[in-house]
Amino acid sequence: QKEVEQNSGPLSVPEGAIASLNCTYSDRGSQSFFWYRQYSGKSPELIMFIYSNGDKEDGRFTAQLNKASQYVSLLIRDSQPSDSATYLCAVRAYSSASKIIFGSGTRLSIRP
Amino acid sequence: NAGVTQTPKFQVLKTGQSMTLQCAQDMNHNSMYWYRQDPGMGLRLIYYSASEGTTDKGEVPNGYNVSRLNKREFSLRLESAAPSQTSVYFCASSEARITDTQYFGPGTRLTVL
Numbered sequence: 001q002k003e004v005e006q007n008s009g010p011l012s013v014p015e016g017a018i019a020s021l022n023c024t025y026s027d028r029g030s031q032s033f034f035w036y037r038q039y040s041g042k043s044p045e046l047i048m049f050i051y052s053n054g055d056k057e058d059g060r061f062t063a064q065l066n067k068a069s070q071y072v073s074l075l076i077r078d079s080q081p082s083d084s085a086t087y088l089c090a091v092r093a094y095s096s097a098s099k100i101i102f103g104s105g106t107r108l109s110i111r112p
Numbered sequence: 113n114a115g116v117t118q119t120p121k122f123q124v125l126k127t128g129q130s131m132t133l134q135c136a137q138d139m140n141h142n143s144m145y146w147y148r149q150d151p152g153m154g155l156r157l158i159y160y161s162a163s164e165g166t167t168d169k170g171e172v173p174n175g176y177n178v179s180r181l182n183k184r185e186f187s188l189r190l191e192s193a194a195p196s197q198t199s200v201y202f203c204a205s206s207e208a209r210i211t212d213t214q215y216f217g218p219g220t221r222l223t224v225l
Binding site: 003006008034043044045046049088090096098099100101102103104105 | 160
């Protein structure tokens with residue numbers, strides 16, 4: 001079982017709709033969770049982090065964390081063509097604050 | 113500030129050749145990382161260094177060695193390159209506090225023939 005799992009997609013969403021991206025993790029002691037966006041041929045860049053159960057909102061983005069279910073998600077409201085990218089979920093390991101493991105990423109495509 | 117820099121940007125090797133990928137950061141971060149990214153595989157952690165003088169294995173360390181030369185620099189060495197090591201390699205750094213982010217370099221695209 002991979003430590004961090006994501007649906008690889010592609011996920012196609014119409015412009016203006018809500019895109020929902022999901023991630024599960026296996027290390028129950030994990031404390032910090034990150035969402036990165038990566039455009040084709042570019043480096044990953046941080047969108048949001050979350051470490052408490054519940055929702056965290058930042059503009060059009062909402063991260064949701066459920067530690068009991070070992071599940072973290074990212075919602076993108078009012079999706080724009082510029083949101084088309086690969087979204088990577090990352091988890092900071094309990095065993096070492098410096099060890100961060102990524103999922104395989106979900107490719108999101110926003111269709112006009 | 114340059115952030116995280118990586119050299120070279122592109123490299124082609126023959127099977128069995130060796131090379132070192134260089135990474136440097138100017139943000140005074142304690143932790144540094146090496147990842148590889150293959151199509152459809154996301155980022156896989158090769159090695160990381162929590163602080164100067166320490167290194168630890170990640171998910172896929174076989175065939176690689178690392179050196180944390182000082183706080184700024186973290187190098188990745190391929191002693192005998194294999195075609196399976198064809199990938200894009202990213203270096204990253206962070207403060208490694210509970211909520212801190214990783215900052216990535218531009219990547220090195222390596223092809224092993």
